[in-house]
Amino acid sequence: MSTHTPADPSPQPRGLTPDDPGRPSGQGPAGQGPAALPVADAAYWEAAAETFDDEPDHGLRDPAVRAAWAARLRTWLPAGPAEVLDLGCGTGSLALLAAEQGHRVLGVDRSPRMIERARAKLAGRDAAFLVGDAAEPPVGERRFGVVLVRHLLWALPDPAAALRRWAGLLVPGGRLVLVEGRWGESDPIGIPADELTRLVGPLAERTAVQDLTREAVLWGKEVRDERYVLLADLPRRHTEVVDVHLVVRRGAEVLLARRAGTGYADGLLNCPSGHAEDGEDVREAVIREAAEELGLRLAPEDVRAALVMQHRAPPPARPRIGWFFEVVYGTGGEPWNREPDKCAGLAWHRLDALPDDMVAYCRAGLEGLRAGHRFLLHWHRPGDPIAYDPASPGRAVPLDASP
Secondary structure, eight states: OOOOOOOSSSSSSSSSOTTTTTOOSBBOOOTBBBBBOOGGHHHHHHHHHHGGGGGGHHHOOSSHHHHHHHHHHHHHHHHSSSSEEEOOOOOOEHHHHHHHHOEEEEESSSSSHHHHHHHHHHSSEEEEEEEOOOTSSSOHHHOEEEEEEEEEEGGGOHHHHHHHHTTEEEEEEEEEEEEEEOOOSSSEEEOOOHHHHHHHHHGGGGEEEOOOOOHHHHHHHHHOOOEEEEEEEOOOOOOOOEEEEEEEEEETTEEEEEESSSSSSSOEOOOOOEEOTTTHHHHHHHHHHHHHHHHOOOOOGGEEEEEEEEOOOSTTTEEEEEEEEEEEEEETOOOOOOOOTTTTEEEEEEESSSOOOOHHHHHHHHHHHTTTTTTEEEEOOOOOBBBBBBSSSSEEEESSSOO
16 A cells, blocks of 8 residues: 545545545445445555655655655654665655665555556665555564554554554564544544554553644645654563464364465465464464464364464564464364465375475474474574475474473
8 A cells, every 4th residue: 555645625636535435434425334445445556656756745856845754754763774664655755765864675565556666766775665565564574673654554444453563563672653644624534643642552662743734844735634743662672473373183184274475484384373462362362363264263162272382583583482272173163264365275284294395483383292392492593494494404492301
């Protein structure tokens, strides 16, 4: 999804308007329920790419507008070089400013035409661009010092979930830079600063809101609605993502899923898995993931914790904790692939004859489980493959083995 400023109700320039069906709340045509969000309309952003930079705060073609955004960005981003993830990067105007200030930028946008223009704009710079969903960025295990998002969060169907995901992409002490607003006067759209502060609060150690409404030079015109940036600094203490893996047992076999379209380990097999959300315990998380990925309706008494593993993918990835839960086939219904955009298919494999084309982390967990272990370390070294390789050194270290 591309960054944009929804238009003022009068006059109506290019972009979404309060009467546009892409607004984030309210109703569509009479009797048709909630209006569709622009995040769901890929064709809209493809068409918008042609004229996207015509807006003063999109293309930053006016030297005064460009200088104003550059000055603001300099105060929002770290003084030294940092890894910056620009989500909904559009044609790369803010990414270019960040790169000029010495940062390494990865931009993500759902529109291939926007990405094409961004790549051309930043040719020769320390920047890369990916086509993908900004709400679920296809960045794998990479972590960033800053996640920069402009005029995007308001258009997502679940802003709280997106914020949790983005916070999980930051290194300890990293920063969310969220440029948002509430546009229009008679029938405004967007997210008020106090609401966004409430959503970000549980994730951050510090938050600060800066009013941008009175800075006409940023927008290339005088504005009267609410425009602001929220800066959220994450805690500097060590934290780890908590993964949950579901081991569905059918006699001697286990159910494996082939990853697809996730940006990490695509094409490889692993157990159906996910991570615990904020405020969710690991058992609740695996039950939720079982429903979302396999359509299984499990009760707490249906699942059994079988193994816990601390894992680190090849550096610079950060460590994470994985809980492997077992469930007997037939419990909760017949498993089926509910997420074909993330899973290319499901298949049964013998636990004592696992295939080689697996995520090394998951295979180590299943082998540890078969060997009767309950606690493992699995610590990749620099240069290790993410995929299981029978010729590579085994990295699993049992913590419950006899001395």
